[in-house]
Amino acid sequence: MNTRLTCDVVVIGAGMTGAACALYAARAGLDVTVVDRGPVAGGTTGAGEGNLLVSDKEPGAELELALLSNRLWAELAEETGERAETGRMIEYEAKGGLVVASSEQGLAALTDLAAGQRLAGVVAEQVPADRLRDLEPHLAPGLAGGVYYPQDSQVMPALAAAHLLRVSGARLLTGRTVTEVLRTADGSVRGIRTGHGDIHAPAVVNAAGTWGGEVAALAGVSLPVLPRRGFVLVTEPLPRRVRHKVYSADYVADVASDSASLQTSPVVEGTAAGPILIGASRERVGFDRSFSLPVVRALAEGAVRLFPFLSEVRALRTYAGFRPYMPDHLPAIGPDPRVPGLFHACGHEGAGIGLATGTGHLIAQALGGKAPETDLAPFRPDRFEEEAA
Amino acid sequence: MRTELAVVGAGPAGLAASLAAAARGVHVTLIDAAEDAGGQFYRQPAAGLGARRPRALHHQWRTWERLRDGLAASSTVRHLTGHHVWCVERNSASSGASGRSERSAAFGVHALLGRFQDEPVTVHADAVLLATGGYEKVLPFPGWTLPGVVTAGGAQAMLKGGLVVPGRTAVVAGTGPLLLPVATGLAAAGVQVAALVESADPKGLVRRLPALAAKLPEAAGYASRLLRHRVPFMAGHTVVEAHGEDRLEAVTVAALDPAGRVRPGTGRRIPCDTLAVGHGMLPHTDLAETLGCRVDGVNVQVDDEQRTDVPGVWAAGETTGIGGAALALAEGHIAGRSIAARLQGTAPDPREWAAAASSRTRLRQFFAAVDSVCAPPAHWTEQVTDDTVVCRCEEVRAGTVREAVHGLGAGDLRTVKLLTRAGMGWCQGRVCGPAVAGLAGCDLTPTRRPFARPVPLGVLARTDHPAEADHTTEEGPS
Numbered sequence A: 001m002n003t004r005l006t007c008d009v010v011v012i013g014a015g016m017t018g019a020a021c022a023l024y025a026a027r028a029g030l031d032v033t034v035v036d037r038g039p040v041a042g043g044t045t046g047a048g049e050g051n052l053l054v055s056d057k058e059p060g061a062e063l064e065l066a067l068l069s070n071r072l073w074a075e076l077a078e079e080t081g082e083r084a085e086t087g088r089m090i091e092y093e094a095k096g097g098l099v100v101a102s103s104e105q106g107l108a109a110l111t112d113l114a115a116g117q118r119l120a121g122v123v124a125e126q127v128p129a130d131r132l133r134d135l136e137p138h139l140a141p142g143l144a145g146g147v148y149y150p151q152d153s154q155v156m157p158a159l160a161a162a163h164l165l166r167v168s169g170a171r172l173l174t175g176r177t178v179t180e181v182l183r184t185a186d187g188s189v190r191g192i193r194t195g196h197g198d199i200h201a202p203a204v205v206n207a208a209g210t211w212g213g214e215v216a217a218l219a220g221v222s223l224p225v226l227p228r229r230g231f232v233l234v235t236e237p238l239p240r241r242v243r244h245k246v247y248s249a250d251y252v253a254d255v256a257s258d259s260a261s262l263q264t265s266p267v268v269e270g271t272a273a274g275p276i277l278i279g280a281s282r283e284r285v286g287f288d289r290s291f292s293l294p295v296v297r298a299l300a301e302g303a304v305r306l307f308p309f310l311s312e313v314r315a316l317r318t319y320a321g322f323r324p325y326m327p328d329h330l331p332a333i334g335p336d337p338r339v340p341g342l343f344h345a346c347g348h349e350g351a352g353i354g355l356a357t358g359t360g361h362l363i364a365q366a367l368g369g370k371a372p373e374t375d376l377a378p379f380r381p382d383r384f385e386e387e388a389a
Numbered sequence B: 001m002r003t004e005l006a007v008v009g010a011g012p013a014g015l016a017a018s019l020a021a022a023a024r025g026v027h028v029t030l031i032d033a034a035e036d037a038g039g040q041f042y043r044q045p046a047a048g049l050g051a052r053r054p055r056a057l058h059h060q061w062r063t064w065e066r067l068r069d070g071l072a073a074s075s076t077v078r079h080l081t082g083h084h085v086w087c088v089e090r091n092s093a094s095s096g097a098s099g100r101s102e103r104s105a106a107f108g109v110h111a112l113l114g115r116f117q118d119e120p121v122t123v124h125a126d127a128v129l130l131a132t133g134g135y136e137k138v139l140p141f142p143g144w145t146l147p148g149v150v151t152a153g154g155a156q157a158m159l160k161g162g163l164v165v166p167g168r169t170a171v172v173a174g175t176g177p178l179l180l181p182v183a184t185g186l187a188a189a190g191v192q193v194a195a196l197v198e199s200a201d202p203k204g205l206v207r208r209l210p211a212l213a214a215k216l217p218e219a220a221g222y223a224s225r226l227l228r229h230r231v232p233f234m235a236g237h238t239v240v241e242a243h244g245e246d247r248l249e250a251v252t253v254a255a256l257d258p259a260g261r262v263r264p265g266t267g268r269r270i271p272c273d274t275l276a277v278g279h280g281m282l283p284h285t286d287l288a289e290t291l292g293c294r295v296d297g298v299n300v301q302v303d304d305e306q307r308t309d310v311p312g313v314w315a316a317g318e319t320t321g322i323g324g325a326a327l328a329l330a331e332g333h334i335a336g337r338s339i340a341a342r343l344q345g346t347a348p349d350p351r352e353w354a355a356a357a358s359s360r361t362r363l364r365q366f367f368a369a370v371d372s373v374c375a376p377p378a379h380w381t382e383q384v385t386d387d388t389v390v391c392r393c394e395e396v397r398a399g400t401v402r403e404a405v406h407g408l409g410a411g412d413l414r415t416v417k418l419l420t421r422a423g424m425g426w427c428q429g430r431v432c433g434p435a436v437a438g439l440a441g442c443d444l445t446p447t448r449r450p451f452a453r454p455v456p457l458g459v460l461a462r463t464d465h466p467a468e469a470d471h472t473t474e475e476g477p478s
Helices: A014-025 A062-078 A104-119 A127-137 A157-168 A208-220 A250-254 A294-308 A307-310 A349-367 A383-388 B012-022 B063-072 B152-162 B179-188 B202-207 B209-228 B285-289 B325-342 B350-373 B398-407 B413-420 B431-438 B457-461
Strands: A009-012 A034-035 A097-101 A124-128 A145-149 A171-175 A178-183 A187-195 A197-200 A201-204 A228-234 A244-248 A263-270 A276-282 A314-325 A333-337 A341-346 B001-010 B028-031 B079-080 B084-090 B107-113 B117-129 B134-136 B149-151 B169-174 B192-198 B233-234 B237-243 B250-255 B266-270 B273-277 B280-282 B314-315 B388-393
Touching: A009 A014, A009 A187, A014 A034, A014 A157, A014 A341, A014 A349, A062 A349, A097 A127, A104 A145, A104 A250, A124 A127, A127 A145, A145 B237, A157 A349, A157 B413, A178 A341, A187 A201, A201 A208, A201 A349, A208 A228, A208 A314, A208 A341, A208 B250, A228 A294, A228 A349, A244 A294, A244 B285, A250 A263, A250 B237, A263 A294, A276 A294, A294 A307, A294 A314, A294 B237, A294 B457, A307 B001, A314 A349, A314 B457, A333 A349, A333 B285, A341 A349, B001 B012, B001 B084, B001 B107, B001 B325, B012 B028, B012 B063, B012 B079, B012 B285, B012 B325, B028 B117, B084 B285, B117 B325, B134 B152, B149 B152, B149 B233, B152 B169, B152 B179, B152 B273, B169 B179, B169 B237, B169 B250, B179 B192, B179 B209, B179 B273, B192 B237, B192 B266, B202 B350, B285 B314, B314 B325, B325 B350, B388 B398, B388 B431, B398 B413, B398 B431, B413 B431
Parallel strands: A009 A034, A009 A201, A034 A171, A097 A244, A201 A341, B001 B028, B001 B117, B028 B079, B117 B314, B149 B273, B169 B192, B169 B273, B192 B233
Antiparallel strands: A097 A145, A124 A145, A178 A187, A187 A197, A228 A276, A228 A314, A244 A263, A263 A276, A333 A341, B084 B107, B107 B117, B134 B280, B237 B250, B250 B266
């Protein structure tokens, strides 16, 4: 059935970022339609762990966005929806993160990082080796020390996307593939075309995550978003034995790495529902979904090294997802100067759930013509064009 | 440290393939989770039970004897019992099944053994046959989680494997050819079968008579046994609710209209302490999915030689489509011969298995006809109340699934799972998948399950995975 709709803004992508953009845009008084070719949370949102982290970011624009997002997540969690607190519906948990170093050298680097983060406003508490088990009783012996980050939090990402979309009141059209970004004679956006008809709007937000490059191409611009594959291992449900998000200090280096080859560093966390989630691997292998036993073995090995009790625990499942990766590891957020009316909100790599609220908030400000609260210059969507030129 | 052919599953398909390949000189390792060969169909009473006449519970006993004796006599089939295969890994360096070279094996078949399934074993093989069988489909209805409600196949397994009957008065219900042997088997074992409730429309059965005629003698045999045990046969009916406080006390059975809706006012209460219910079977496709084999609908796709589209991987039996033991034997036989030829680097001559091929054709037609008649009622979800538990592992109710679809924008099994946890538990959606798909109004698509069964992280983490010793030099259990 063909439909024709008119609204203020079309958000392409019903994942976490699209949901947050829809929420804040609707709260700014805009009439929002969200379209997705699949269901809600069908892309990377449904394949992630739901990290809201400040601990893994070096001082700079991304950390600023993370701190803003962190505050907004906490505010959202306290809101009360139709039935229950939003925080409970989306399994929000301000559980804190614990980064551990296995060597003195690693600890020195971690301590330096934490010092810089503190200056940027992060709460980071040094944890000496003999106090690590106060925080995590089941940690392996022999670690050099760590840093505790109480601001690190978690949500269940698919629930978060679905509930924020519902709370937003935005029109949600799933199962609709965008085939064209419609433009006026002067080149500015006037809507989108889908297999089910056109939707007219003076603004379009590209929140297509890892597929954001394809949407940008429909509008005639390039946006270098590439997939960076990651596997997650999920264990049988257990009584809470891992209290925080616990990861090795190597993780920060892996996140920032530009290598295409496989990197794994152990990231272990318990969930409200019981299973323990184990990450994190990073590979640039395109959109290859095939299962890789060696990667999953490496994840298990890292996790058992941090928490020896996990050796006896069974993995029930594992799945892969594709982080939307951009060459400088920063997302594209804000208006695209090349196409008036086109906004981007994608390319958050592995931090998209955490950065979604800040991104949505800034996009809503930009849509409303306000000066954004945070400088968007580092996230400019056309920043790679200049480099190429 | 390797075998030429690893056969996963020692049911009819796996046994037939192993013997056919071994007879042509192939070294076979037959891997199965059970302690005895036979699979579900030829499930044997545990040795300790001292059954005097196990054949009384079985059909085609002679076929079974031939397979059993063939396996015992074979010096080239090594049967690994109690091995739970959790993953078949394709080694990237090799393409498989192109000759007996000294190259590294194309596949690693990873299994767990021991009482706690925590000891890892890997069998390296040049070729793999997936004969992983099928499992029962059960759709939910109010009261289906009460003690006393068992699956039809479960009731049969209790009879065949434990020589026990599940209760005194039973109703056998659902749809499909499995219900007949279950009802007659229970009746013969002394259970009073109060009703055999088949949802298929009796007119549909009659219309399909020509296609079903192939199996008429067998069906006639069941009919006479039903008659002898005075089992009332209710076609075009369905169980709408199971009643009981702490356990099953009765079921309500109602008539269906031609559209597959329950006719109002036709409900009838039948007291019973056992309800054996089944709605057909589904293929086990986890290992095939992970290997990257094409799965069409719910069946692993194979060619005339039973080859999947992944070089070196064959599939036979229920995993390629539900069709019973006779079809599994035919497919297994063809697969075994094809594998033997291909491992020797030659193309097989299909004329050699013409008889098996023609029974394969006939049986596939027959089961296609059965499938078109024996379907759950079209509107079965209307009977599922919002408070009916759908996913038993995670205790997710039908209302929660409906809310995820209508209120939160879920449109497929994966999203429903993410938003409700239905299918995230121990069974990984094997049981609730069809129910959730029905309630969500979407297709039952195979879920990716890279671990065909739960694996201890310590096993995954081990880099020194012990390999099975070369079966040409070592005998006995490892």
